[in-house]
Amino acid sequence: xxxxxxxxxxxxxxxxxxxxxxxxxxxxGCGNGIILGCFTRALDELKINIxxxxxxxxIGCIGRIAGYLRCDSFHTTHxxxxxxxxxxxxxxxxxxxxxxxGDGDLxxxxxxHFIHAARRNIDMTVxxxxxxxxxxxxxxxxxxxxxxxxxxxxxxxxxEHPFNLVHLAAAAGAVYVARxxxxxxxxxxxxxxxxxxxxxxxxxxxVSPCPEIFGRRNNFKKAIEMxxxxxxxxxxxxxxxxxxxxxxxxxxxxxxxxxxxxxxYEELLQxxxxxxxxKLREKNAG
Amino acid sequence: xRVEIRVGGFGGQGxxxxxxxLAAAACVYGDKNAVDTASYGPESRGGKCxxxxxxxxxxxxxxxxENPDILIIMSQEAYLEYVNDLKENGILLVDSDLVPNQKKDxxxxxxEIPATRIAEELGNKIxxxxxxxxxxxxxxxxxxxNHLKEAIKSNVPKxxxxxxxxxxxxxxxxxxxxxxxx
Amino acid sequence: MTEQRTVLTGKHLMQGDMACAxxxxxxxxxxxxxxxxxxxxxxxxxxARRMIxxxxxxxxxxxxxxxxxxxxxxxxxxxxxxxxTSGPGFSLMQENIGLAAMTETPCVVVNIMRGxxxxxxxxxxxxxxxxxxxxxxxxxxxxxxxxPASVQEMFDLTIECxxxxxxxxxxxxxxADGFIGHLWERVIIPPLEEIKVVKRKKPKVxxxxxxxxxxxxxxxxxxxxxxxxxxxxVTGLTHDEHGYPRTDDPEVQFKLVQRLCEKIRKNAEKIIxxxxxxxxxxxxxxxxxxxxxxxxxxxxxxxxxxxxxxxxLRLVTVWPFPEKIVSEIANQVKAIVxxxxxxxxxxxxxxxxxxxxxxxxxPKLGGEPxxxxxxxxxxxxxxx
Numbered sequence: 001x002x003x004x005x006x007x008x009x010x011x012x013x014x015x016x017x018x019x020x021x022x023x024x025x026x027x028x029g030c031g032n033g034i035i036l037g038c039f040t041r042a043l044d045e046l047k048i049n050i051x052x053x054x055x056x057x058x059i060g061c062i063g064r065i066a067g068y069l070r071c072d073s074f075h076t077t078h079x080x081x082x083x084x085x086x087x088x089x090x091x092x093x094x095x096x097x098x099x100x101x102g103d104g105d106l107x108x109x110x111x112x113h114f115i116h117a118a119r120r121n122i123d124m125t126v127x128x129x130x131x132x133x134x135x136x137x138x139x140x141x142x143x144x145x146x147x148x149x150x151x152x153x154x155x156x157x158x159x160e161h162p163f164n165l166v167h168l169a170a171a172a173g174a175v176y177v178a179r180x181x182x183x184x185x186x187x188x189x190x191x192x193x194x195x196x197x198x199x200x201x202x203x204x205x206x207v208s209p210c211p212e213i214f215g216r217r218n219n220f221k222k223a224i225e226m227x228x229x230x231x232x233x234x235x236x237x238x239x240x241x242x243x244x245x246x247x248x249x250x251x252x253x254x255x256x257x258x259x260x261x262x263x264x265y266e267e268l269l270q271x272x273x274x275x276x277x278x279k280l281r282e283k284n285a286g
Numbered sequence: 287x288r289v290e291i292r293v294g295g296f297g298g299q300g301x302x303x304x305x306x307x308l309a310a311a312a313c314v315y316g317d318k319n320a321v322d323t324a325s326y327g328p329e330s331r332g333g334k335c336x337x338x339x340x341x342x343x344x345x346x347x348x349x350x351x352e353n354p355d356i357l358i359i360m361s362q363e364a365y366l367e368y369v370n371d372l373k374e375n376g377i378l379l380v381d382s383d384l385v386p387n388q389k390k391d392x393x394x395x396x397x398e399i400p401a402t403r404i405a406e407e408l409g410n411k412i413x414x415x416x417x418x419x420x421x422x423x424x425x426x427x428x429x430x431x432n433h434l435k436e437a438i439k440s441n442v443p444k445x446x447x448x449x450x451x452x453x454x455x456x457x458x459x460x461x462x463x464x465x466x467x468x
Numbered sequence: 469m470t471e472q473r474t475v476l477t478g479k480h481l482m483q484g485d486m487a488c489a490x491x492x493x494x495x496x497x498x499x500x501x502x503x504x505x506x507x508x509x510x511x512x513x514x515x516a517r518r519m520i521x522x523x524x525x526x527x528x529x530x531x532x533x534x535x536x537x538x539x540x541x542x543x544x545x546x547x548x549x550x551x552x553t554s555g556p557g558f559s560l561m562q563e564n565i566g567l568a569a570m571t572e573t574p575c576v577v578v579n580i581m582r583g584x585x586x587x588x589x590x591x592x593x594x595x596x597x598x599x600x601x602x603x604x605x606x607x608x609x610x611x612x613x614x615x616p617a618s619v620q621e622m623f624d625l626t627i628e629c630x631x632x633x634x635x636x637x638x639x640x641x642x643x644a645d646g647f648i649g650h651l652w653e654r655v656i657i658p659p660l661e662e663i664k665v666v667k668r669k670k671p672k673v674x675x676x677x678x679x680x681x682x683x684x685x686x687x688x689x690x691x692x693x694x695x696x697x698x699x700x701x702v703t704g705l706t707h708d709e710h711g712y713p714r715t716d717d718p719e720v721q722f723k724l725v726q727r728l729c730e731k732i733r734k735n736a737e738k739i740i741x742x743x744x745x746x747x748x749x750x751x752x753x754x755x756x757x758x759x760x761x762x763x764x765x766x767x768x769x770x771x772x773x774x775x776x777x778x779x780x781l782r783l784v785t786v787w788p789f790p791e792k793i794v795s796e797i798a799n800q801v802k803a804i805v806x807x808x809x810x811x812x813x814x815x816x817x818x819x820x821x822x823x824x825x826x827x828x829x830x831p832k833l834g835g836e837p838x839x840x841x842x843x844x845x846x847x848x849x850x851x852x
Contacts, residue, residue: 018701050699051696051697051699052695054545054694054695056541064713066701066703067701067703067712067713070699071699072694072699072700072701073700073701074541074544074571074701074702075701075702075703075704075705075713076537076704077537077563077564077567077704079533080533080534080537080563080564080567083530083534083541084537084538084540084541085541086527086529086534086537086538086541087499087501087537087539087540087541087542087545087549088541088542088544088545088694089541090499090525090527090542091498091499091525091541091542091543091545091546091547091549092546092547092694092695094695095545095694095695112531112534113530113533113534113537116529116530116534265527269520272520273520276520276521305652306481306652309481309652310481313479313481313654314479314480314481314654319654320481320654321651321652321653322481322651322652323647323650323652325591347762347763347765347766347769348763348839349647349651349653349759350763350837350839352839
């Protein structure tokens with residue numbers, strides 16, 4: 001408890017956190033704390049009104065992030081964060097809205113919601129902590145597990161081709177798509193800031209080390225080895241074709257892949273609303 | 287008084303709309319109670335189609351037609367399927383051009399109305415159902431003509447109101463002429 | 469100007485589904501998320517046309533899982549929200565119906581029941597989701613479900629669903645059958661000012677003193693909306709009164725689950741609505757809801773004409789089940805007759821409440837509702 005009090009007194013981001021909920025559940029060397037740190041710094045630098053901020057998460061290790069942030073937050077059922085956030089966004093367009101969840105939650109059980117929210121261009125920032133497996137349930141195969149890697153449910157090596165999340169997001173219509181690793185703290189923070197300021201469906205993938213659950217089974221003996229690996233294999237290439245940016249154990253291309261303008265669902269709806277109201281007025285007058 | 291009406295034909299003839307017009311005339315523009323149900327096959331056009339209306343001065347408890355007092359038939363198929371359900375001495379209105387084969391010994395008051403032909407003369411066979419409604423009004427005296435006209439006006443596209451009212455009048459006149467013959 | 473269109477005051481011929489949509493609008497619903505399904509699609513179609521007229525949101529989601537999630541989100545953002553579906557979609561919604569129950573989210577789910585199980589009979593009516601309404605999602609929680617028996621009630625009871633849902637912070641169901649959903653009847657819509665609309669209880673204390681899931685005496689906690697500055701954390705995990713996950717404390721789990729059930733059970737008498745017909749001196753009672761109750765009225769009247777002292781208890785509220793009322797009637801009559809458009813669902817609750825009194829069940833499957841004579845015959849045999 002003393003550590004928490006000291007953290008509260010000295011850490012500039014403590015005001016954004018429900019420190020009474022600490023210590024958090026994440027393992028040593030996990031990237032989720034870094035994502036939380038980058039997110040709060042982005043809020044701080046943008047001076048976001050926290051009373052008007054809503055963070056929605058799904059199920060999984062990163063899903064607990066909603067409960068650590070001192071804002072209105074919803075920890076939903078598995079996979080449904082984006083669908084629930086769609087309801088929040090459309091019901092109140094004045095809120096700042098972020099969905100922070102994991103690869104299994106967003107792209108396996110919640111995959112359909114992801115592509116459809118991107119297609120509709122619903123205004124929300126989606127941050128995915130991609131740790132290559134289901135960490136919370138003990139390390140099972142997921143939709144982003146690299147080919148041939150080991151998990152508790154791919155004990156002989158994974159034979160499923162993983163999703164390339166940035167390609168999927170771009171193809172589904174996201175207006176902003178970026179990928180960083182948990183080591184790219186400054187660039188990730190800058191990306192989150194950019195996404196929070198932009199209108200539309202924005203997607204940031206964060207390749208996040210999971211040394212305890214995934215790393216151990218895949219030849220990373222210590223957390224620092226996984227960090228070193230991410231540093232060695234990542235390569236910054238802005239504007240790179242997302243379809244060619246598959247993640248392999250040998251190479252992870254990071255950077256901003258998509259940054260385009262497109263009318264959001266809410267903007268198009270507002271235009272229709274004005275038209276319908278005009279017609280109604282004409283009808284009532286005539 | 288509880289009167290059960292069944293309208294039968296095929297999709298595209300305005301069978302469902304006919305039910306709605308009768309029900310609206312009774313319970314929105316008139317002060318009777320009415321219920322209306324429709325059933326049709328998965329085809330949008332050309333399939334079997336039926337609507338049922340119950341009109342009553344009192345509350346309508348059971349909202350389904352069991353044995354219709356009045357049948358309005360606009361296809362041979364519907365004729366064969368429903369004619370035996372008609373109550374004894376019930377009323378049958380039939381578009382005779384569309385139903386060439388009719389039972390000879392039917393215990394009912396049968397009124398043959400060439401509704402589709404009349405509608406074509408008016409310029410559009412789509413209003414054949416409204417011709418039938420006009421004839422229905424004339425031969426049954428069940429409903430107020432003005433209520434029916436109001437219901438027609440609120441149930442057809444604005445641009446076709448005049449045509450539909452003309453169709454109603456023609457049907458009504460034809461129905462009256464049939465009554466005189468009897 | 470647009471206010472004129474919010475409530476369509478007047479006399480209309482409407483289909484049940486349309487009346488439901490108009491009832492929702494009259495109740496203040498300004499968010500509808502749904503997915504097309506027979507025989508509930510007309511509600512979505514009406515909402516797609518009408519929501520924009522009244523300044524609300526219609527959104528067609530990718531499936532029913534998403535529709536249910538979206539209305540929970542909208543409700544927390546402070547807008548009254550509804551979805552509408554039929555059996556197959558209702559099954560998909562169960563996951564987040566559990567979430568709505570656990571997070572005490574006011575929301576209305578309309579189920580226009582069709583023949584089932586599985587894809588079953590899309591265009592034929594049924595009453596086969598009655599038990600699912602209460603027991604559909606995993607775990608213990610109580611819900612409220614109302615069963616309309618006319619198009620007027622599709623309008624009136626949809627408003628009632630919203631009012632109950634806001635009062636008790638519980639997912640509330642309009643459990644209608646496909647027959648009533650597709651029936652056309654007269655609806656009288658009263659003037660706006662005559663429609664009773666309940667708004668959710670808001671916190672009376674400032675944010676620093678607010679404990680989001682601490683109940684009042686009625687067992688219902690006041691609800692702060694997202695964006696109000698109360699900074700609420702909401703989770704489907706077992707949570708304490710602060711809303712924080714506490715999954716390892718049996719006491720917290722017991723208290724929470726107990727309250728989710730008891731807030732409905734303790735208020736059951738206030739919630740439950742029934743309609744009685746000639747029950748005062750009845751020796752045989754028909755207990756029915758929805759479309760089956762309409763044929764029951766005819767059957768009971770016919771029985772009286774035949775000299776049989778029959779009466780009808782119509783359940784407007786199906787959940788919470790009016791156990792006490794059914795028990796009292798069971799004590800008075802010699803037999804109970806239960807017609808349902810299923811193979812035996814709510815009759816189990818009736819049997820439980822009726823104890824020693826014999827209960828005659830009349831199943832009905834296939835789409836055709838019970839005929840009055842079928843019910844009359846069973847009444848006749850029951851008093852022999």
